[in-house]
Amino acid sequence: MQPQVQHMVEKLEHLSPDRLAEVDNFIDFLQQRDQGNRLRRDFAHLSEAAFAKLWNNDEDAIYDQL
Template sequence: MSVQSDSQKNLMEKIITLPPEKVAEVEDFVDFLRLRMEDRRLTRAAMKLSEEAFQMVWDNPDDAVYDKL
């Protein structure tokens, strides 16, 4: 079992004092944050995978002037 940090313990204590409907809101918000984090991870992975495919499009003499911006 992992050791909880003080901030995690404090957060849990605060959540425990909330009424059930507010706990449900906290849970929804945590789910939202986790989903957003996963979406960003997937977006970064897709961008990384597409770099090679777009390399010839990005690196061309006509657009070289924009590399200096």
């Protein structure tokens, strides 16, 4: 086990059941937030090619300077 993880486990051993539940909820929150960020990043990356056809054209070149 990594030293940082072992240190966290030692801290968790001293928490009350109520506090452990809060920590568990916070970990779930962090995981969901990270997953949401990954999904948004992946979606943006995948849509770049599709939008490039719309964004890169001579008619709208004037807007590139804004």
